Amino acid sequence: MAHSPPPLTGIRVLELxxxxxxxxxGMMLADYGATVIRVDRAHPSSRHVDPSSPTPSSTSTTTTTPSPPPPPPPPPTADLLTRRKTSIAVDLKSPAGRALLLALLPTVDVVIDPFRPGVLEKAGLDPTGVLLRRNPRLIVARLTGFRRPGNNNDSSNKYAAMAGHxxxxxxxxxxxxxxGRKAGxxxxxxxxxADFAGGGAMAAFGVVLALLERERNGGWGQVVEANMxxxxxxxxxxxxLGMGMGRNNNKDGAGGGGGKGEVEGVWARPRGENLLDGGCPWYDTYETKDGRWVAVGALxxxxxxxxCEGLGVDPAQFPAPREDRRGWPHLRMxxxxxxxxxxxxxxxxxxxxTDACVTPVLEQAELRQMGFDQRPPVTLKSSPGWAIADGDRDTRPAAEGQGIGVEGEGWEEKGLAPGEGGEEMLARLMGWKKGVHYAVENGGLVLIERARKSKSKL
Known part of the structure; x- marks a missing residue:
């Protein structure tokens, strides 16, 4: 079946x-076709190489001056969410580095700002005052942990500048x-x-909404605010909402519509005593004979x-109707x-x-041994996203239901070094050449025109 390109094909993203x-x-956007360039901090050992720097082949063989030691490797990064991205290393504190970023903006659709409140502003990259003026079509997705400072009556303001996880x-x-469990x-x-479902995924959702709005409003971008x-x-x-569906004050009565007929919300009781948090014996996990676990969700x-049929027990022999909480300890035992x-x-x-809602609790290692392959969370049948693939897999036909692209398990990712693939991407997207449009200084890219102006002032 022929497919259209992934839905975000042609969208360009700068992920700070x-x-x-x-x-x-950024990875979610890349998986659905966007071109994502990560903007790393400049580092002497980035993949960017200054062509004017001496190399062993360019130095005289008669010199006795020892070569300087190589710069240390880039600091390790915990970022493994690098699928389909490239990187450029830029010192945003440098005027020439900042100028390079600003020069990219007219050709970019999205900037992802992951910093705490005020960081972009201090760097001279205020979203509305600088970025959107440079490119009115730009969408600036700002993702913070706590809420960004709001009005003075917002009690959450005290957290705005704090670090958190x-x-x-x-x-x-x-x-x-x-x-958590009862009494625990x-x-x-x-x-x-918070990090992924409430943070990264919500930010990506906001970007897609802003892209849709841009198509409807004549091409204007905007700032997208998200927080975890x-x-x-x-x-x-x-x-x-389940906490407000009514409360059953009969502590010993049934939960969820039993007992004396009161309607109780699905989350109206204290932690660990509700229908869906392990408080109910038929919605819980149980250990098996071999020390493994099963999940039970027979609501x-x-x-x-x-x-009950699978367990070989007769509900008629239970000491109380299943909805009556007084019988729950017996059922759990x-x-x-x-x-x-x-x-x-x-x-x-x-x-x-069967429809007993009993499944194994599988460990990640078991999944891999079973050949479980990670797949995109949403498949558009006519324009699917890219298939999830391991970093160095050979090209093969895509798996059915995974979308177009390369088939793979999705268990490994080689990561992304600062500067990796970025210069090639700048050549493809911008037509830029090293030494003509940009140069390398201290392991970071700088705009040549701005760098020359800065040096002329010295």
């Missing part, structure tokens, strides 16, 4: 190098307080919720019946003992192909 959320937004944003968003401390679920606190809080909308009554009686593989043979 940052930590996980910004790179994730996923766990902090979840805490301020009221999400972390929802996660709030549990941090890795950095998936509001992104995480938005993701928790169902839970927050609906007909699915609960299939669960019963399910715990039953699942411990067989290995996970044995339970898979029992429940696979």
């Amino acid at each position: 190098a940052g930590l996980a959320p910004g790179p994730f937004a 996923d766990i902090n944003y979840l805490g301020v968003a009221g999400v972390l307080g929802m996660l 401390k709030p549990y941090a679920p890795g950095n998936i919720v 606190v509001d992104g995480s809080a938005y993701l928790a909308s169902f839970l927050r 609906e009554e007909r699915f609960f019946g299939k669960l 019963l399910f715990t003992a039953k699942f411990k009686s067989k290995t996970r593989a044995e339970w898979e043979r029992v429940f696979d192909g």
Whole structure:
């Protein structure tokens, strides 16, 4: 089947190098066709080479002067979200480096700003006062952890300038307080919720919305604001609304519509006592005979019946109707003992192909051994994104349902060194040549015209 190019083909993105959320937004855009150039900090050992620097072949063989030691390698980066990106290294504190970035803007659609509030402004790159004036079509996606400073009545202002990480944003968003077991401390679920779902993915969504709006408004760009606190809080909308669906004050009665008939919200009780947070015995994980785990999610009554059938238990023998919380401790002990009686593989043979909502809890290493391949989160049937691929795979036909491109597992990424592939990309997109349009100074690219002006003032 013939496909159209990925939907973001032709969109050009400058991703100012940052930590996980910004790179994730850039990777999402790249996976759907955008050309993404990461702007790294200049470093003496970047991939950019000054052609005027002496090389071993250009030095005299008769000299006894020892060659200077090579510069140290670039500092290690934790950024593994580099799929389909290239890099240029630029010193944004240098007037000539900043001038190079500004010279790129007229040909760029999106800039991703991952910095804390005020950083771009201090660098002389104010989004509205500088960037959008240089290119009115530009979309500047600004992604912060906490909310950017707002009006004086905003109680969240005190966090705006603070450092933070996923766990902090979840805490301020009221999400972390929802996660964890009964009588236990709030549990941090890795950095998936705030950094990636509430941060990077929301920022990418905002970029796509702004691109759509630009098509409708005559070509005007805008600033897109996203932050991980509001992104995480938005993701928790169902839970927050579930807290307000009514409360059952009968502590011993049923939850979720049982007992004396009151309607209780899906998240109306304290942490760890609700239907979807492990408080309910038929929505939990259980250990198997071989020390592995299964996930049980038999919420609906007909699915609960299939669960009981597979476990070999009769609901008619339970001490109370399943909705009555007073019987939940008994059910949990019963399910715990039953699942411990067989290995996970044995339970898979029992429940696979049924509607009992019982699945294995697979470890990442198991997935890879099973040949699990990561696929794009959304497939557009006529214009799919690129297939997920390992870094150095040979070109092969794309897998069915993955989209066009190179087939691969998506388990490895070689990373991206500062300056890697950037000069080739500048030649392709801008027609720029080293030594004509830009030069290399201290491991970073500078605009030649501006560099000459700066040197003439010395």
